[in-house]
Each structure stands twice: as C-alpha cells, then as structure tokens.
Amino acid sequence: MASLLGRFCRKMVVPGSAHGGARLVSTTTSCESETVKSLNLYSAINQALHIALETDPRSYVFGEDVGFGGVFRCTTGLAERFGKNRVFNTPLCEQGIVGFGIGLAAMGNRAVVEIQFADYIYPAFDQIVNEAAKFRYRSGNQFNCGGLTIRAPYGAVGHGGHYHSQSPEAFFCHVPGIKVVIPRSPREAKGLLLSSIRDPNPVVFFEPKWLYRQAVEEVPEHDYMIPLSEAEVIREGNDITLVGWGAQLTVMEQACLDAEKEGISCELIDLKTLLPWDKETVEASVKKTGRLLISHEAPVTGGFGAEISATILERCFLKLEAPVSRVCGLDTPFPLVFEPFYMPTKNKASFFCSSVSSPSKTHTFSCRH
C-alpha cells in the first residue's frame, strides 16, 4: 500500500486560468515544491469539489443528503461555503436527479451529481444510457451534457451485503458517449475528479468506498488535474502484467509482492479511465511481459476484464506466453456472509501470477474460477 499510495511524482496538469475551465496550461511531472497535506480519500474528494465550485461559478453539487455532507462526508462544508443554491439536497429519486443534472448541464453548467451508493445508480440507468450518452450524437452536436459528472461510491467494504457493495462499472463501459473513471488513491481521486468535472463529456466517476478513510496519502493542496484515458504503470516488472483499477489495486499490489518473493517480476497498471481506455499502455506492457492478469471485484462474466482480454489478444496474440487470466468476483450476486469467498483476494491473484508464470504450475486450475 505504501509504495502504491506514496508516489509523489506523476504527470499532472495544472489549470492556468483563474476560472479553471478546461484550459490546461502547464504540465508538471514533479510537485515536490508544492504544499502537500496528508489526506484520506474522502477528504481529497471534498477538496476537489471545493476547488471545482470555487473555480467555476456555473458548477453545482447535489444529491441525497449532500447538503449535510453526504453519507461518506465527501460534501462536508460545501453548502456552508457555496450556499444552498449551488449545493443542495435532492429528494430520493435517482432517475430524477440524473435527468435534472442532464438538463442543467445542457444549459452549459457543470452538474456534479452524487448517487449515494453505486448500487442505487440503476434507477438512473435509463437517463445515463439513453439521455446523457446520446444527447450529443443524436442532436448532431447541437446539444450535449458534457458538464455532467456522476459520482458514486462502489465496491466492497467487508460486510456491505447485496446492496452496498456492487461494482457496476462494466454496464457503463458498454455505453459509447460517456466516460467511466475510477481512482485508486486520494491523490489520484482529486486530480481525476477535477478532470472529470471539467471534461466536456458526461463522466461516471466511481469512488472506492473501502478506501474513503483507509487510504491516506500526501495530496497537493493546489488545483491540479490528472488526464483521463491515460493508464499508469505503477510498478515495473518483466514476467507478467497485472491490470486493475480502484480499490483492487491495493490487493494487486500485495499480490505482486507475494509473487515477487517467488521470483516473478510483476508489472502493475492502473487503468484509471475504463472508457475510453488506454489500450497502448497495456499493449506495450504485455508485449514486454507476455502475460496478462486482469482483476476486478465485479463478477467475471461480462466484466470489463473480458474487454481488455479480447483487445489484448487481438493486439498481442503472437507475444502471449499464457492465456490471459482474470481474477474477479464470482458469478453470483454480491453475497453477505460469503464475501471472503466472492472477492478476488490477494492469494487468488498471486496464485494466478505464479501459475501462469511458471510452466510447472500452469493448468493446475482452469482459468474459470
């Protein structure tokens, strides 16, 4: 975790104009000179929201209970600071909330909408898929809702059960017209959220709620953005490439450490943006290592891992030395008492690392798990 979260130097873009907007002025690869503060993930999100509202007077934050800070405290202090006309509670009506956000964005505003849990995004699914994603296309570019950003906490927390644990990202990755972004740490969360809010396309931004309090990292105080659709190699290696996003990277980092004890050198990639995703970074890595393991919490069948697998197979077929493997959630509803079985744990991942990397172990288990 420490090495995963504790990276200071990565590519960031700092907006230059006083009112932010999407104008990117300077690119920096180092920020040692900036003031940084140790923050957890929800505080980093909170800081990003403060900056977003501060830098663009036409931005709004709303959702269920957000006026009070939201159930995960991500919106704490915003209503006090920016007033109830820009930060407000909505009634309990996800479809209405997102539709309202689309309308607000269509008038040139930035609507930052909170869905309390990713599990509750489904009532708004129609609005996202049929309205938000296709507005620009079907109006021949007359209208769009590019100012729309939908934030939702996703993923397991250890005991969330059926309706507080799901990872629905794959559904949205099947929808051209929206972007899907998932950060892995506080620092990433701040930069990626600011990019998402300022991106001229509607973005669904899933936040790893397991890390809200657990992940603490040095986060620059200033306004910065991390580019979308750029993956990052967060650990370099030669024998196998691991691809993941969000909270799963913490698990995969541990798996890498385990595998490395067995002499397997692992390269770990954070995809960050799932739609549209950075195929080149993954391709380059797999061409080097010859092996690929993808891991996500969502059920394996039809998960986004399948898309990555197919794409890499097309691009790297002759370089692959083992079948692509997926260490994912099981094909069951997210369980309450069986969460440890369901989850793509560190041991499952490191086992696959070694089984695909050393020929003697290959095929001990089928790839279906």
Place this chain on the structure above:
Amino acid sequence: MALSRLSLRSNRFLKPTPTLLRHVSTDTTPITIETAVPFESHLCDAPSRSVTTSSSEILTFFRDMARMRRMEIAADSLYKSKLIRGFCHLYDGQEALAVGMEAAITRKDAIITSYRDHCTFLGRGGELVDAFSELMGRKRGCSNGKGGSMHFYKKDACFYGGHGIVGAQIPLGCGLAFAQKYNKEEFVTFTLYGDGAANQGQLFEALNIAALWDLPAILVCENNHYGMGTATWRSAKSPAYFKRGDYVPGLKVDGMDALAVKQACKFAKEHALKNGPIILEMDTYRYHGHSMSDPGSTYRTRDEVSGVRQVRDPIERVRKLLLTHDIATEKELKDMEKEVRKEVDDAVAQAKESPVPEPSELFTNMYVKDCGVESFGADRKELKVTLP
C-alpha cells in the same frame, strides 16, 4: 385517549386479581375505544373513530409490541458486538403499525415492504429465532442466512419481504394485487414504503396502474418524518402523503395508535376489494437512527425524540389503556415484559448456535437449476461446486 363511556370498566371491585389475568386476557367481549386523533381523508369518507376491540386483543398488542421492541434492542447490541454485519435498520417506535395491520387482515393478504422489515416479519408470525439467525447470517434464518437484515421473507404467511432499493417494492406490490384480483381471491396486498420512497417515480407509475385496473392494492406510506437525514419538509412539496395519489383515495392515520391502524387497515381492505387502491399515510416515528451507522441525532434534536417517546409511544399508549380499563395491573405488565425479555434472550442464544450456511450455498438460488461453478477460497483451498 377518549374512551367510550359504555365500555369503561372503571369499577375497582371488578378489577381482576393477578391469578385471574389469564381469564381476562382471553376475554374477547367487544369493547369500543375511540382513537385520540381523527382520521383525515382524501376522496373517501373517513372510518369511524370508535374502534371495536377486546381485552384480549389489547393485551396481545402489548405483548407483541414489547417483543418487537425488545428484538430491536437486542439487534442493536448484537450489531455493536459485530455479530450482525451489513446494513441494519431498526423499527422501534413504529411497532403499532405492524401489530395494528395484522389485526385487520389475514395471512392470506400479502405484505411487501422495504429493508426496515424485522417487525413486519414478526407480525406475520415469524419466529424470533429465525429473525436473529437471519440477522447473523445463519442457516436457520428466514432467508437461510443469505439475506441478512434487509431481506426477511415468509412465504407461508404471504410476506413478500424486505427490499433494499428504495421504492422498488411498490410496483411489485401492485403486481401481487393484480394476481389476487385475477385469481378472484378476496385478498389484498399491503405495500409499505417510507416518506422518502414516496418521492420515487415508481410510486406514481404504480398508482396509475393500480387505479386503472382497480387493483386491491393498499399503499401504506410509513411516514416516520425522515428519509435518512432528510426531514419530509425538505424533500416533499406536499408532505400530505395520503393526498399524493391525486385520483387515488387516501387516509391519514395516527400510526402510533395500534387501534387506529387496525381500524384504517380494516377500512382499507374493504375499500380496496370494492373500489381499488387506497393510500394509508401512517404518521409514525423511528427512535433509532436510520441505520446502525446513523446516531440519529444530527438532523433532529434529542428533545424531539424524547418528546415523541413521552407523548406518543405506541407501547406506553397501550399500557395506559390496559391500566385504565383494568385489564391488567402494572405488575402483570412488568412480568409480561420480563417474559418477553427472556424469550428474546433465549432466541438470541439459540440463533447463535445455528451454523453459518455451507460455502456451496454461495452458488445456489441464482437459477432454478444452478450452474455448476468452480471456485477456490481465500486460503487457496480448492472449493469445487457442482450443482444438480
């Protein structure tokens, strides 16, 4: 509480001795009691405030509500000791609804509700042990330990259970009612939803369907005045939930008064069988926070909560009724509460004995014939499941 003069048995000499309690408690002689608060109605005539009941029924109310309350308090401490995991929403404060509704209907009438479902389950005749087992994710639980707090069901009592997505159960309830009507059964469906859920679009879609086809659907809005931290006045343009069906008749009921609830549900059932859907807005209150992670004190004052406890508590109201009618003595009621307490403690102990479900259960109940799924556990031990 206003009492009907005729039925007021205030004669001290008639006061039953403790040994006679059994007699009195099974006394089903009708007595009439007037509800403290009048019903308010929308597009229908309100039912009478005089409720016919009996000593036995009131005593049953007391016992059942005391059991519900005790169960929720036990669940609270089990949660705090981490024996219950997941999300857990308690019903204490709202018990009059569960008992009053049951007193007016049969177990062939269907009930469907939200995640705040523990007491509705008990009301349907569910066992305490099955409830606690489910809460702790044990085999013996009413959903085989696979549902947890938010997902209690009881098919043999037509309890279609707890639903986690706010508002999603409302159209389902109308579907149940359609089936009842289609089968020409003289039964109805009670669909429970909160004041927060009342803002979901699904409610209005369901109301239209129910009214269009005159379905025997009773939509019960459990208005406990908050949807999580949001007070009704913040989220509803019109907090008169019984009128929000527009063309659907409605009734506002004192949901802290079991007898008023019973009267309203009886009225609603007759209405629904004859004329189609009706909304019952139950004015009620939850004492606990929204769920176990909510202390329940940031968006309302402690005074507000204690005020309701003092003035409107559904159990205290029934206790007073039993005392003023000389149906039971203070001591008898205390003893009854002690018994209930023991009953709950025993149930908890028994539930703790129940094993957790087999790991293979992770893969069952997804389809009629479950797919064979292979997996291996967190400890790398292989766990192969091939199901029939």
